[in-house]
Amino acid sequence: MKRKRILVATAVATSAVLIASGCSAGGQNTATDPDRAQVQVAKVSMDKDGSLSKGPAPEVPGARKGGNINVLWRQDLAHYDPAVSQASPDNSVLEMISRRLTMYRIDGDKTTLVGDLATNTGETSDGGKTWKFTLKDGIKYSDGTPIVAKDIKYAVSRSFSSLYARGFQYIQTWLADSEDPSKFYAGPYEGGELSNDKVEAPDDKTVIFKFSQPRPDFPFAAALGATAPVPQAKDTKEAMDSSPITSGPYKIASHEVDKSLKLVRNENWDPNTDSIRHQYADSYTFQFGPLPAEITDRLSASAGDDKNSTGLYQTVAPERFEQVMNDPKLKQQIIDKPTTQVDLYAINTTRVTDLNVRKALLTAFPKEQARLQKGGPYQGDFATTLGSPSTLGWQKYDLPGVTDVDPKGNPEKAKQMLTDAGKLGYSISLGYNQTPTSEKEALAIADALTKAGFKVEKIPMQAKTYLDTRDKVDNNLDFYWSAWAADWPTGVTVYPELFDGRKIGDGRPNNTHFNNPEVNAEIDRIMKITDPAEQGAEFNKLDRKIMESVPAVPYVYPRRQIQFGTNVGGASFDWHTVMNLSNLYLKS
Template sequence: MRTARVSVVGLAAGALILTGCSSGGGGDAGDGVSKDDAAKQQVEYEFGDAAASKGPAEPIKGAEKGGVLKVYQRDSFAHLDPAQMYVSDEGAMSTLIHRRLTTYKRDNAGKYTVVGDLATDSGQPSKDQRTWKYTLKDGVKWEDGTPITSDDIRHTFERQFAPFISEGPVFIQQWLAGKSGTDYRKLLPDGPYKGDHLPDKTLETPDKKTIIFRFKDPQPDLPYALGMAGYAAVQKKGDTKEKYDKDPVASGPYKIESFKSGKSMKLVRNDEWDPATDSVRHAYPDSHNIQFGVSYEASTKRLISDSAENKTAVSYSNQVDASSMQSVRSDPKVKKRSLAGYQPYVGKISLNMDRLKDKKVREAIAHALPAQSLMQAFGGSGGGELAGNYLSPTVAGHTESDPYGKVKNPQGDVKKAKALLKEAGKTGMKLTFAYQNSPEWSDFSIAAKDNLTKAGFDVQLKDIVTDTYYDQIGKVKNKYDMYHSSWGADWPSASTVIPPTLDGRQVQDGASNYSHYDNPEMNKEMDRISKIKDAEKAAEEWGKLADRILKEDLPDVPLMYYKQIQLYGSKVGGAVINDVISGIDPTQLYIKK
């Protein structure tokens, strides 16, 4: 999942889904977070039964209904259609308005379980795990009061094949089709919009409450995938195709009262949501009033001040900005209102291999880039740590490899880069570097340009508005040589990192293989490893393959493993970091009386 910092996450798994931070409590401003904390996220969550999936959610001590929660967000939401959601901040917001067959339950002790959300449990698999059965709960409704039925769920998955759906996850589509890459679209090329449907041998809905998935191969991770924001339910009757992306029908505890892209959004309670059907979410505030265009620096200063409406304010994904990091660390009153931990994201520079075909040129770029400058832009050790490879320390299979010296030489090795560029005969080569128009990435782009220029490149910087950054770099025919991206595991497996970002069969507009890397030998390795049933062995093999791709082909340059620190106002209760959405959990917040 893409992180909101560059689009910028996923659920993952919740997207945007496993997008995690290790600490769920307040008080530590980041320096106390170690790789031991990151390693704790390398676990598989239990799949919950009907009892674990039964609502209402566990009460939060001291929480009461009422009040208005102010939410500061840097980036507006580019997508509201769940099928187009694959960015962490959208994933956080989606927990309030969209429900899915399964979801991730965090109890008050911090334990996570995959449970039934719209479904009665996390799923009933056949012995070979090729068939999964789900039954919808009684009393689940859309915001217009109509019941959510299996027809809606069938429609939700069939529309995932339609050509206009291009930004979200593709795991389940590929599993249903039994195809890798983009070939899954051939199963239902137009989605359900021209009268065609998936056959019962693939997806069966024998009655209004039953959904049966049938796959060609065992799919033991289906409950994880179904919990992603990208697979949340879409109302069949209310589906307006492309227009749904701006005006979706809610099924969660809140609905959209107003949305002005780039300016504001107001979420109010959805009276048709029944807490008795929901084991995860609360709806304590009367409304979430979201303001867009608030920079990290601005939101940090407002929350540090804790004045007026800032007392009842928070951000789903804005982190403490670099210039304020020390203030947060040194002021006990502010530090008490902070949350810190690892995220599963790896910040990297994607090299457009359609344009940068010479590996020596890519190596020159890799050695020149100053990873330390990126870390400093995000606040030093509180915002991240230097990355040597593609797998975050939160993901099983992570190693300490550093083939291009990004940890050993964090300021970059300009001398070596210059020599490589000269060997390639490309001194003076023009290089177009696209970056997100935010203070952090603007600062890094200047430092990167300086090093690359010294190495012999003619660097042209191109800033892109934050709200649509991923949409722009996600175009296969984009006009950029390099651009930053960040990716985190969708659930606790490198299988949700390597294939989505490096499988050459995934290259299409909106996909996350931003480098357009395509090596048939490596694609076959991905297929082989995907079939390994032993989780530990698979993790080891994914780690080896990730390092091999980095060393042999260099499609992306890893720079930083993300951490974060977030603040909240003194009148905000229930603030915890949720490892699934990689930030403060909006469903647990309340206003203190």
């Protein structure tokens, strides 16, 4: 997914930024050529006047109503409470059952941030310090009660609680002016009501957010789970993580943990209030547990009810890529696109403190052999940066000894580096997701590191709880897979989240535990830049500066291929590069 150049938006952040776009079903996969421009650039605009925020959503050509669609996915959602969830596939499911102040509407290659519960993407008259949202008429929870502004305020209030520190923290840290927002306000369970000088709900239709400094990106943050409404009287705290309050076109009918989930139509959802989602299928039945090989085989055969089934996330098994991608018939059952993600191997810098050791890990790392276990070039191009090429301001840079490492790895050179540093035989605990594919990937990495003179201990981790376990400060790991897709396509949602040393803590995304005072200060400086093009260029320079310390090994700019059954229509990607379930329908 590397490009020789990037097109830079010159509009302000509140009107346009950049995203990755790519091939649709049956399109040519270009990931085999690392020098080819592989990402089309599209603008993400804001629907300031609310014209695109009005429902109903545009019809999907050929769509019809009725039937049940099966969704095949290897694991249950880690979290059902929108205030806690961060994983992309989980959020794609939750956005079917929980609405937010804003959300992304995709029309072909055009993506627009629109009002979801709100009539537009918010209004500001002071450069982004104050944001006012007006709620739409007729919005209700699945039990038929109206959604009111104080429910949005309460949802944001509860997200301050330490119970929800695992979730996105943008809104909380911005309101608190602190990287530890729970110290500013402990949430409604212990701290009473969030003061009106931060969030105010003066009437049922109006919610106002007040910041001490401009937050021009706030409408994007308002699309995250913290603004999914919660009435205070129905807040069940931790129980919300299994029985969330629902407001989208579907609601939960049944859930058997780690086995199945049944979503059915929410009869109190009004399509005239929703310009994003549809309600074509009567229901969705999630089958948790099938691994990629089984999913690929079932969807390829499309026998019986499998013709009415779809994958959710990456579903084509690596060992089936050549078979599927070279079969013209099967290829019509695939959507294929670059993601906005970067896959990294994080180095725990609180444990691996010697820069020479970290550089040896980077030098020895077998990108080519590891990627081969996941499907080879179909999985995307080798990464050399911490940020994605889809992020505003990204440019490829040269950093000798870092960006020019051999993708095959160079164990001999790495071994000499360890010898010169007196670190030969350095012990590395390699944490990995316990799936068949990741097991093979871990074996390739461990083999290369062993040849480089490291002593490697492989530590398998359960897939469902991998992120929660990895993201503990005391995780007892040295080296582990990590990935990050910008929560909206600017560096604001990348570098301050991943590499600000003041954001080290359990459940926080700085899982390298990188803490450099100069970098922290530079993040503060760049965050004050309100021009997105200038800010993006400065974040790109910061990427290079951070990589001088090698807190992670950039691995792949991934693509994603998702397969679906022969009777499933409307297949497309959503904002998370996950199957857009809302657009699916059964052809017959």
